[in-house]
Amino acid sequence: MQKVNKPPLDIDEFREIVHRESARLRLRSRTHSDNSEEAFTLALALSVAVKKIFYAKSKLRFSNEPVLEKKLIIKYDDKMRVDAMQKFNDATVFSAVEFALTEQALKRQQYIMTLVLFLSKEFLADFLYLLQYPYIDFDDDLELQDGCGTLVNLIAGQYRKEMGALKYKDFAMSHFDSYINSAPGGLVIPKGATHKYEISFEFEKIKRLVVEVVISPKMRK
């Protein structure tokens, strides 16, 4: 009957411990990566590319600086599992493009980078309109997937320019693949990658757009 004497745990203290330890865990995983500095620079370049797309083509401004986080990749059968609804707690459209050193490597799925754009389904049509595209029917899944793919292409194109400015070669880039809420079977990512960078952008102080980039541990200039 020992358990009768045990009081409930202090939930606030419990939360504080979990938050403290998870921050420590993230810090530990950040310092355990082999090419972390190079990958971090490339992740920053991606956030610059996204900003430039929106600033150049629309009057839209982000409420805050983008939030960049390094996260562990959840893999299944060597592919990256994606549960997109976790990004906004809402229906989410996402599109992925891959980069490789050459067109041949691209065909062989020997990627050096995978870039994924996530947008809340509710705001995708507005984003496109703000970027001067015609309105799409947000009840039409095919139009949503095509619209998100169009945006990821724009971002990927600008990203190539940013990487060029950092003296990286011009990589071959795949056609986009788009999904709603989840990618059955997962996304193909660079071999050996264990972490990804997630960059979140806020509009009117609400997270509306997320990009993720998975960078090969072998990525070099």
Added chain:
Amino acid sequence: MMKILLIDDSLLDRKLLIRILMKAGISQEILQAEDGDHAMEVLATNYRDICLILLDWQMPKISGIELMSGMVKIPELSSIPTVMVTASSSEENKRLAYQVNPKLAGYVVKPYKPDEIVAALKPYLQ
């Protein structure tokens, strides 16, 4: 009777596990939590009665590995056997799970066979 706590954001996965446990004749009462935050609430009030935790890794708000990193620092919770049930089959993630909790009672990869998960749990249900 002691209870089992299932922590998984997928209702379907929780239902599947409950069905497997029932079919295997495991008669413990089952508590459920749909994310790490909810799990903290359930654990704070019920930890005395919980004999085993089945923990998913990838969940919204607070992931399974984050929750576990906090649980191992709390003596009342660190002694409860925890089995990670996750879709991540990567060796890196498995290694990290055991680094965070060296006493981890098991690491089961989804999709699992019913026998596999029952075998992982049985030693802790005596």
